[in-house]
Amino acid sequence: xxxxxxxxxxxxxxxxxxxxxxxxxxxxxxxxxxxxxxxxxxxxxxxxxxxxxxxxxxxxxxxxxxxxxxxxxxxxxxxxxxxxxxxxxxxxxxxxxxxxxxxxxxxxxxxxxxxxxxxxxxxxxxxxxxxxxxxxxxxxxxxxxxxxxxxxxxxxxxxxxxxxxxxxxxxxxxxxxxxxxxxxxxxxxxxxxxxxxxxxxxxxxxxxxxxxxxxxxxxxxxx
Amino acid sequence: xxxxxxxxxxxxxxxxxxxxxxxxxxxxxxxxxxxxxxxxxxxxxxxxxxxxxxxxxxxxxxxxxxxxxxxxxxxxxxxxxxxxxxxxxxxxxxxxxxxxxxxxxxxxxxxxxxxxxxxxxxxxxxxxxxxxxxxxxxxxxxxxxxxxxxxxxxxxxxxxxxxxxxxxxxxxxxxxxxxxxxxxxxxxxxxxxxxxxxxxxxxxxxxxxxxxxxxxxxxx
Numbered sequence: 001x002x003x004x005x006x007x008x009x010x011x012x013x014x015x016x017x018x019x020x021x022x023x024x025x026x027x028x029x030x031x032x033x034x035x036x037x038x039x040x041x042x043x044x045x046x047x048x049x050x051x052x053x054x055x056x057x058x059x060x061x062x063x064x065x066x067x068x069x070x071x072x073x074x075x076x077x078x079x080x081x082x083x084x085x086x087x088x089x090x091x092x093x094x095x096x097x098x099x100x101x102x103x104x105x106x107x108x109x110x111x112x113x114x115x116x117x118x119x120x121x122x123x124x125x126x127x128x129x130x131x132x133x134x135x136x137x138x139x140x141x142x143x144x145x146x147x148x149x150x151x152x153x154x155x156x157x158x159x160x161x162x163x164x165x166x167x168x169x170x171x172x173x174x175x176x177x178x179x180x181x182x183x184x185x186x187x188x189x190x191x192x193x194x195x196x197x198x199x200x201x202x203x204x205x206x207x208x209x210x211x212x213x214x215x216x217x218x219x220x221x222x223x
Numbered sequence: 224x225x226x227x228x229x230x231x232x233x234x235x236x237x238x239x240x241x242x243x244x245x246x247x248x249x250x251x252x253x254x255x256x257x258x259x260x261x262x263x264x265x266x267x268x269x270x271x272x273x274x275x276x277x278x279x280x281x282x283x284x285x286x287x288x289x290x291x292x293x294x295x296x297x298x299x300x301x302x303x304x305x306x307x308x309x310x311x312x313x314x315x316x317x318x319x320x321x322x323x324x325x326x327x328x329x330x331x332x333x334x335x336x337x338x339x340x341x342x343x344x345x346x347x348x349x350x351x352x353x354x355x356x357x358x359x360x361x362x363x364x365x366x367x368x369x370x371x372x373x374x375x376x377x378x379x380x381x382x383x384x385x386x387x388x389x390x391x392x393x394x395x396x397x398x399x400x401x402x403x404x405x406x407x408x409x410x411x412x413x414x415x416x417x418x419x420x421x422x423x424x425x426x427x428x429x430x431x432x433x434x435x436x437x438x439x440x441x442x443x
Contacts, residue, residue, distance in 0.1 A: 036283070037409055063380050066410040084381045101381075105355060106330050119286070128288045132242075140288045147330030147354060213414070220384045221418065 006047055007060030008034070010086055010113035011189060014156050015060060018186060019193045025054075032119040037065030045071055048078070060192050062086060062216075069213040078205040079197045081188065082216060089192070090154045092185025100182075106149035108177065111156055111184065112164040121171050145175045154184040228259055232268045235300060239272025240279070242292035244299040251303035261307040265344045269297045269304070273341065274429045287333065294337060301344065319439055320370040322361060324352030326389075328382035334408060335376040337428040342374075345432045358388040365402055371442070372435060377408040386411070387419040403438040407431060 007015055009028040016026065027047065033040040044059065044067065051057060054076045061068055062083040071078065083089060087109045088097040100107055114120060129137040151172040153165060165181070172179035188201070197204055203215045214221055231254055238246040247269075254264045276293040279285040285293075323339055325332050332354045343349050350368050352360060365373050375386055386406050393399040406416055407425040416424035422438060425431035 032283075035286070036281070063410075065378070065380060066412060069412070084379070101328075105328060124286065124288065132292070136292065137288075140291050143291055144287055144333070147332065214418075216380065217384065221387050 002054045003056050003058065004051060004054045005058045005060055005193065006044065008064075008086060009117065010111070011060055011089065013112060013158055014090075014186065014189050015193060017157075018190050022193060024193065031113070031117050034064060034067075035119065037067040040064060040067035041069060041071065044068070048072065049074065051076065056197075058192060058197070060089070060189075062089070063213065066213065068211050068216075070210045072210045073205045073207050075207055077207060078211065080203050080205075080211060081192060082201055082203050082218070084216060087154075089188045090156060090184045091182075092187050096185070100152060104150055106147050108145065108148045108151045108171075108175075109154060110151055110168050110171065111154040112158045112160060115164050115167045122167060122174075125174065141175060145177070148175065148177055150178040150180055151175075153179070153181045155181060156184040156186065228257070231257065231259065232264060232271075235264060235268030236272035236275065239269055239293050239296045239300070240275045242289065242296050244296045247296040247300035248303055251300040255303065255307050261304040261309070262346075264304055265301065265308075269300050270341060270344065270429070270432075273297055273337070277427050277429065290337075291333065294340065297340065301340070318346060318348040319372070319435075320348045320350060320368050321372040321374055321435065322350045322352065322365045322368065322370045323374040324356040324361060324376070325354035326375050326377045326382050326385040327355055327357045328385060329377045329379045330354045331378035332376075334378065334428070338374065338376065338407065338425070338431045341428045341432050342435060345435070347372075347435065358385055358392055361389050362392055362396070362398075362402075366398070370402065372403045372405060372438060374405040374407070374431070374435075376406070377411065380410045383410065383415065386415075386421070390420050403442070405431065405434060405438070 004025040006027045008031055010031045012028050029043060033043060048071060052075055056077045056079060059080040062081060062085045064085060068080055081089060083094060088094040090111050091097050125137060125141055128140060151168060153168040155161060158164060169179055191201060203211060205211055231250060235247060235250045238250055273293060276285060276290055280290055321342055323335060325335050339349050339351055350364060350370060352364060361373050361375060375389060377383060377386060390404060403422040405423050405425060406421045411424060413424050423434045425434050
């Protein structure tokens with residue numbers, strides 16, 4: 001069976017580690033696009049449309065603000081985890097995510113992957129600082145994150161973890177938030193790569209059909 | 224004079240786009256001194272500038288920090304213009320009230336705040352509940368305040384069932400017809416609005432103002 005995984009770069013390190021003994025093609029998408037769900041969706045569809053020769057294509061994404069809405073599978077089975085964003089994937093399950101959410105709604109979840117890229121919090125802060133000065137930068141970032149109370153850093157076993165943790169602490173300090181660390185769980189990411197892609201955790205779309213947004217809500221939206 | 228007015232309004236819009244608070248204040252003062260209508264200056268200067276900023280955000284020229292700084296410039300100009308807004312003819316006319324907030328479970332309120340400012344400057348009375356608001360709270364407040372519109376925002380798909388819940392509760396309490404429900408936020412779509420039976424879906428802040436007007440015309 002030939003598999004391709006299209007993934008958000010936020011989970012790049014974890015996915016590649018899990019897949020080190022597998023023959024799988026990977027393609028990674030910039031996490032900068034998560035600010036623009038519609039564009040992310042267009043980008044993903046464009047990529048899917050160019051694929052051929054795969055029996056299954058897995059999207060290592062969640063619904064991601066609606067980005068996965070209506071993505072069409074053509075010539076392969078399309079599989080996507082039944083999650084709203086990447087946090088349950090990093091934590092290992094939706095249940096675990098729910099626990100942290102009920103503990104503190106104003107949680108800023110971070111992992112190593114969230115420290116990379118130009119839209120990462122510290123690089124964005126540096127950009128604004130350089131361009132508009134410290135007073136503006138502080139004022140704007142205080143407002144952008146005013147609803148957050150704590151940073152929760154999810155450990156995923158990266159070799160660069162000490163560096164990531166240092167950045168995570170820096171973010172908490174900058175935004176005036178408390179800082180906590182929790183152990184992630186690689187099992188969901190492992191299932192993305194190796195299966196089983198069961199209907200409890202995944203949405204599987206046969207060739208010729210599209211991802212139905214409502215499947216992510218598991219009947220909750222019924223009127 | 225006409226040229227001068229158009230030019231001033233354009234400069235005011237540019238000051239918003241350029242995130243220049245001081246310039247926005249200075250221009251607003253000139254506009255007032257020139258006797259230009261404050262409402263027109265808000266609409267064709269400040270709001271127009273925010274619309275451009277929103278477009279630049281879509282085009283990834285601007286990011287959220289820039290949007291916030293644009294809204295600072297807008298606020299600064301608004302502070303000067305607001306006291307000069309003329310009361311409408313026959314001032315007894317009451318403003319339409321809108322209850323606005325971010326749904327329970329979500330604390331992202333930058334978008335909601337932008338919508339609020341634009342609705343306010345367009346002549347509505349806004350009751351801002353803030354963020355993380357339960358569906359019943361929206362309804363209770365709308366009833367208490369005799370609001371005509373309930374405007375709900377969310378940035379997270381995990382909380383979208385709360386939007387549906389507002390409609391469900393209105394139906395259960397047999398008061399669905401008393402309020403118009405507007406929804407918005409990045410993950411919300413027209414298809415979602417149709418599915419839960421909301422009256423309208425606003426893709427951005429400027430559209431929210433237009434839709435609020437349409438909703439009120441439809442009941443007038």
